[in-house]
Amino acid sequence: MAEGEQVKNKQIIFKDYVSGFPKESDMMLKTSTMGLKVPQGVKGVVVKNLYLSCDPYMRPRMRDFRGSYVEPFTPGSLYSYSVDVMQPVVGCGVAKVLDSGDPNLKEGDLVWGMTGWEEYSLITATETLFKIQHTDVPLSYYTGLLGMPGMTAYAGFYEICSPKKGESVFVSAASGAVGQLVGQFAKLLGCYVVGSAGTKEKVDLLKNKFGFDEAFNYKEEKDLDAALKRYFPSGIDIYFDNVGGEMLDAVLVNMRLCGRISVCGLISQYNLDKHEGVHNLVCLVTKRIRMEGFLVAAYFHLYPKFLDTVLSYLKEGKISYVEDIAEGLESAPAALVGLFSGRNVGKQVVVVANE
Amino acid sequence: MAEGEQVKNKQIIFKDYVSGFPKESDMMLKTSTMGLKVPQGVKGVVVKNLYLSCDPYMRPRMRDFRGSYVEPFTPGSLYSYSVDVMQPVVGCGVAKVLDSGDPNLKEGDLVWGMTGWEEYSLITATETLFKIQHTDVPLSYYTGLLGMPGMTAYAGFYEICSPKKGESVFVSAASGAVGQLVGQFAKLLGCYVVGSAGTKEKVDLLKNKFGFDEAFNYKEEKDLDAALKRYFPSGIDIYFDNVGGEMLDAVLVNMRLCGRISVCGLISQYNLDKHEGVHNLVCLVTKRIRMEGFLVAAYFHLYPKFLDTVLSYLKEGKISYVEDIAEGLESAPAALVGLFSGRNVGKQVVVVANE
Known part of the structure; x- marks a missing residue:
């Protein structure tokens, strides 16, 4: 658990395994508290989440099946004895570093990678995060076009x-x-x-x-x-x-x-x-x-080359990218569920906070 | 039609398109006559068929579907007005050249490739035939192991x-x-x-x-x-x-x-x-x-390398090959049909004639 100043932290909890089409009610909002300092000795970062990504691969994670390349989400129902310990949904997102115990990242850095569906996260697997170097494009693009x-x-x-x-x-x-x-x-x-x-x-x-x-x-x-x-x-x-x-x-x-x-x-x-x-x-x-x-x-070794290519295309006006933006963490469950009925037009993003 | 000495020529005719499992009765035996000389000016060969090959890909050819890589067999039913013009089943086989209008082949040569299900065939697409150079192995192997x-x-x-x-x-x-x-x-x-x-x-x-x-x-x-x-x-x-x-x-x-x-x-x-x-x-x-x-x-350009490799393995006793031999052209329909119930043990061959 992160230390320091305690803030309220809204989180989206995945309630239980789903069969058929997922529904908004398969997730719920809860508010916990969260410290904004990385605990001493932990090589992690505390981040403020800015944009969250809704992706189709998240559907198979709502099933109780462990034979695949990603584990199922941890259902809140496992912790029905105490809502406090329920973990939020995880997914790709763009976030800002508030405090860092990792020498490669510092306060104020922007990153994209796996984070929690919540306002603030403590991320310990910092090696999976990409530091955002190019900020002259919409930051939300790092959930889609550039992510x-x-x-x-x-x-x-x-x-x-x-x-x-x-x-x-x-x-x-x-x-x-x-x-x-x-x-x-x-x-x-x-x-x-x-x-x-x-x-x-x-x-x-x-x-x-x-x-x-x-x-x-x-x-x-x-x-x-x-x-x-x-x-x-x-x-x-x-x-x-x-x-x-x-x-x-x-x-x-x-x-x-x-x-x-x-x-x-x-x-x-x-x-x-x-x-x-x-x-x-x-x-x-x-x-x-x-x-x-x-x-x-398996292909992230190509990411630098990809980023060069796509940023050039973007700046030369050779490619466009369309996003479907949902406002607020509260809208995240509906946004995710909407993917499966094709409600979204373009990349489905959830704005949790502006920088 | 080939010229010269006329001989009786037993042939297996494919009667009509098949749905479900093919049956022996989907084919029939007929006897026609055949000349043993290549007509003047034709770049073909007259062959005596020795071994015929029964292969699973022959089943899709019994269907009236033209969108595939091989055409359907020509059903005898198209020529119901005269049994004389019905064409035999075609498939891979080993044969001996009796007369040649192709400078690359001569009387007595052994070949393998596409031929007719009959005792004697006039083959005009001689470019598709492989001349058999190695005869110190069972010739029938050119329908299977070496074919x-x-x-x-x-x-x-x-x-x-x-x-x-x-x-x-x-x-x-x-x-x-x-x-x-x-x-x-x-x-x-x-x-x-x-x-x-x-x-x-x-x-x-x-x-x-x-x-x-x-x-x-x-x-x-x-x-x-x-x-x-x-x-x-x-x-x-x-x-x-x-x-x-x-x-x-x-x-x-x-x-x-x-x-x-x-x-x-x-x-x-x-x-x-x-x-x-x-x-x-x-x-x-x-x-x-x-x-x-x-x-x-698409891979026959590798045939010489393949043949070297497999002949060496065979001579060194590193590989074995099992054939299921049916005797006589008359047995060919049953042999082919047997593939689809798994009756054959090993490569299904039909002996039409010994050299």
């Missing part, structure tokens, strides 16, 4: 898809935190790019803001195979998959010979107790397709 | 699986034409190798003849996931998939981080009108798995 989702788009597209100029690229959940960037990377490389999204507003964004060649609302398509054939009469070279399920099945039959599928996420499946079956895997053989999953954590 | 299935095992294992010494390798349909060789390649590299097959006899072969570390009868396992956990308590690095479906689903949850799946075939699915769904593709993401389909046709 984990941006790095995901970069690694997933350039490292997994082996893209070449002139190829045909399809991106699902294309207006999301990752998808909007993948599409713009592909356009900058000279690819033909089509995205799918779930509302007219998002489709308009894809075409008018992000410069996709085409975009469609998958909810308005009775036959996804027919929709893909309309936009890709000669087939798809690269599919950047954010959704899995039925769309993946339709894509498989529309892939070209030697196509590549980068499996980034399966948001369409995360709320199902049993994932839908994918029936067209025979296409992997008949079309010699490579399909590869990845986790961004 | 297309052998090359499939070689390319699929070395080129797709990126195998390393000490890794854990699982092979399904492991006693088949391809699987038996994949397992032996993996053992020679110093891997831990487990195979699955559908009878006790085949399981015994895997362990006692091919030197697999372990093997199991998948038909006797109620829970494939549990079976895989028994043999791979620390998980699977490489899965060489010959079957698809339920086994693939169970493998996915038992893969290790950064595992590789080479998708060679899906024999468990070929007789279904709609392929079974695979539900565990989320493991591609959480375990960073690469899953890649391939077709042997």
Whole structure:
């Protein structure tokens, strides 16, 4: 527990494991107190959280399943004997250092990385934090464009898809935190790019803001195979998959010979107790397709190069980034839950405090 | 039509498109006549067929579907007005040249490649034939170990699986034409190798003849996931998939981080009108798995190297190969159909004639 001046600290608690779609009521707000000094001898930092990131991978963490690359959230129900010891939800965020026991960080530094869904956090795994050097961009971008989702788009597209100029690229959940960037990377490389999204507003964004060649609302398509054939009469070279399920099945039959599928996420499946079956895997053989999953954590050695590239693009006006900003920690549960009904338009961020 | 001396030519005709499991009665025997000289000006060869190969990929050719890498067989039913013009089934085989209009081939040469299911064939696509140079091995091996299935095992294992010494390798349909060789390649590299097959006899072969570390009868396992956990308590690095479906689903949850799946075939699915769904593709993401389909046709540039390697292994007694020999062209339909119930033990060959 941090020491020094005690302040009130609002926190979002994850109540219990969830099946089906998560609801706001699966989380709750509680107020505890928190010291703003790092305890003596601890190599940690006390931070004030500024922006929190809502990301699809947080849904699998609401399940009681330990075989994956991240542990489940600790449900508050485990501590029902005392609300005081319940731990907040954890996720990516941008924060300001208030006190530091780590020689690499000092008071006033801005950082991004794993933090708590609360106003103030004591972070001991400081080696996982990135110090923010470039502050001439919106700080919230370090939850998206310049943070984990941006790095995901970069690694997933350039490292997994082996893209070449002139190829045909399809991106699902294309207006999301990752998808909007993948599409713009592909356009900058000279690819033909089509995205799918779930509302007219998002489709308009894809075409008018992000410069996709085409975009469609998958909810308005009775036959996804027919929709893909309309936009890709000669087939798809690269599919950047954010959704899995039925769309993946339709894509498989529309892939070209030697196509590549980068499996980034399966948001369409995360709320199902049993994932839908994918029936067209025979296409992997008949079309010699490579399909590869990845986790961004394996690619952070590329972060400096990524940051240089994307900051340049941004400053030259070559890429845009759209965020959906929810105001106040209290709005965080609704913002997170909204990801799974596609309520957000662009990267979902929660503002906890302005600097 | 070939010229010269006319001989009787027994042929196996594919009658009509098939749904469900193919039956012997989906093919029929007919006898036509055939000249043994290549017509003047034709760059082809007339061959006497010696051995024919029964391969799983022939099942999809019995369907009326043109979107794949091979065309469907031409059903005899298209020529119901005259049995005389019906074309035989085509497949890989070993044959002896009787007459040649191609300067690269001469009378008496032995070749392997695509031929007809008949006693004598006129082959015009001579560029697809391989001249057999090494005859100090059973000639039938050029339908299996030294032919297309052998090359499939070689390319699929070395080129797709990126195998390393000490890794854990699982092979399904492991006693088949391809699987038996994949397992032996993996053992020679110093891997831990487990195979699955559908009878006790085949399981015994895997362990006692091919030197697999372990093997199991998948038909006797109620829970494939549990079976895989028994043999791979620390998980699977490489899965060489010959079957698809339920086994693939169970493998996915038992893969290790950064595992590789080479998708060679899906024999468990070929007789279904709609392929079974695979539900565990989320493991591609959480375990960073690469899953890649391939077709042997893309790797024939490696054939000389493959042949050197495998002939050396064979002569040094480092590998074995088991064939299931059916005698006579008349037995070919039953032999082919038997593949899909797993009746064959080892590579299924049909002897049409001895040299």
